[in-house]
Amino acid sequence: MLSAVSIFLSVFQLINASPAIFSVYDDLLAFPKYEIVISETYISNTEASALLSQASPLTLPQSSKPSESTTSFSDQTDEPISSNSDSHVSYELIYFHQEPYLCKIPLLETPLRNETLEQETRTAERQELARATVRGWELLQELEDECLYFISGWWSYSFCHNSEVTQFHQLAPQPGIRGPPKRDPSTKQFVLGRATTQNNDRAISWKKGNRNAEMNTRNSAPRMELQAKGGTRYLVQRLEGGTICDLTGKPRKIEVQFHCSPTATDRIGYIKEVVTCSYLMAIYTPRLCDDVAFLPPKENKAHTITCHTVLPDKDLAKMVELQATGTQLGAESPEAETVEPPKIVGGIVLGAGKWINVDSERMPIPDDFSDEFSQQDDAIVEIIARAKSKTEGGQVEVATEADLKKLDLDPEMIETLRKEVQKLANEKGWKIEIIDAPGQTRKILGIVDGNDDDEEGTGEKNEDVSTKDEL
Known part of the structure; x- marks a missing residue:
């Protein structure tokens, strides 16, 4: 005993x-x-x-x-x-x-x-798993005469317990009408698998009122087994005898897995075609959770x-005293709220709630931007256009077309750039420079004189508009 x-x-x-x-x-x-x-x-x-x-x-x-x-x-x-x-x-x-x-x-x-106890335990384990398989099948009988539906893109699927799994195209849903998807009679339906038992290999049609078929199938053991993967146990039922596959010439078949899901109603989790005309369907149901064998693994x-x-x-008493003092001070004084400094990107405060439009200020140009190449000994800087401010007379000087061609520049492009820089400068002075440095791409810089008396006091000395000569 x-x-x-x-x-x-x-x-x-x-x-x-x-x-x-x-x-x-x-x-x-x-x-x-x-x-x-x-x-x-x-x-x-x-x-x-x-x-x-x-x-x-x-x-x-x-x-x-x-x-x-x-x-x-x-x-x-x-x-x-x-x-x-x-x-x-x-x-x-x-x-x-x-x-x-x-x-x-x-x-x-x-x-x-x-070793004797281990052998007896393994035997008892096999008996317990067999009992759990039968018990799980009995719990799933509550799904009798019920069908579950799953929609995945163009295809819809139906699972009718102890009957079959079908694949079909559904009719367009009607406004205000709720219910399971209905098959479009103008399209073809495919049976992915039919339920069979060990005592009866042919499919059994489960219809309401067919009491004899119901009793016979209840008494016969289903083709179902218990499997374990990833720390969980679940029931597997393999349905065969589906519609003949055009590619393989064999009937379609599907493996249906029943998983315990304590927080969900009966539903189809997913369905996929693992190989040609061979499918896998996972069903999550709280019914299996009534048996401890199917419960999710504990932590x-x-x-x-x-x-x-x-x-x-000698240091222990002092450390304990300091720890107690720190705990007391922390309890008496409220924690100082740490204010995170604002994040600024390109002169714009992130999260400030302000609109940035075309009339807003441009990003300040670094002071040494225009001197990037001029600081090099071999860099060549030439001014091809300049203009004084309106207060100084506004005189404009531009290199001739012949000079521009000697520099391998397009006069029309330079004229377009001059107009843009002049429009940007408004009444300020400006100039256009060409910088040639060994090993560097030749650059054309449009420089606008800064205004130290700017109302907002940005402290900018100049504002550059640069473009690359692709010639």
Whole structure:
């Protein structure tokens, strides 16, 4: 009797602990899990030496008791460094950034291996999974005479439990009329798979009122199996005997997966064609959640390794006093609100709520922009046009067409640039320069004289409009 109870408890823990399911994404060497927590409390050098001198084994001796490896140590971070459970911990001194830390490592018991019990547990596990498969099928019978629909672009899909899965084009929805999508009779419908049982390989038409077919199918076991992937269990039903595929010449088939979803109603999660005329459909239903075997996996909490800063005995009391004083001051004085400085990009304050239009100021030109090439010894700077301000007479001087051609410049382009610069300068003085520097692209700069008496006081000395000569 005791052996039967032990097997039952082992199977229940196996079914209830979903993280035990193998997954290709699991790191086999990452269990048991640990996390390191740096405590805010301190420990004296004397106490740390006393704890380290204790002979704590690295591993506990094997025990016939059930493993306590699932116990969470996350709530022990605030307990004293030494406690009554020292027989289940080990202490290690580590250095981090040249600072000593005493770490308290929990020791996990290794259960005594019992091959007979393991064999009995595996047998009981297979029986439990078979029971869960049958129980899951019974829970899904609540979907009887119901159809689920899924729309994906041009195609619509219907899943009728214990009947078939179809693919069709729906009629255009009518305004004010709600309901499932209806098939367009002028288009062709494709059956992706029909339900079959082990006792009856032909499709059974499920219609309301057909009591005999209903009773026969309830008594026959379905073609359904339980699978596990990524820490979760789900039921799989494979439907075959669909419409003949034009590309393969074989009937279409589909795999339907039933997943537990506690917060959702019955719905089709997705459907996709994995290979030509072979499909996969996932259905999320809360009905399977009534069986513990299909519940989502529980979080696997890590065991906590708590580390305390080691201080000399003479500094410990002072550090504790400073920590208490800082906590008291923090409780008495409100936290100073930190005001983030405004972000300015191109002379514009981001988030200021102001409109920037064509009449707004241009970005200030750096003072050394025009001297970028002129500071080089080999740079050649020539002025091809200039004009004085209106207060100085407004006289305009422009290089002749022959001079421009000698410089390999297009006179029409220079004339267009002159008009733009003159329009931009308004009543100010301006000039157009050509800068040739070895290894650099020749540039033509239009420079407008600055106005130090600007009302907004921007302090700009000049404003440049530059263009590149592509010739």
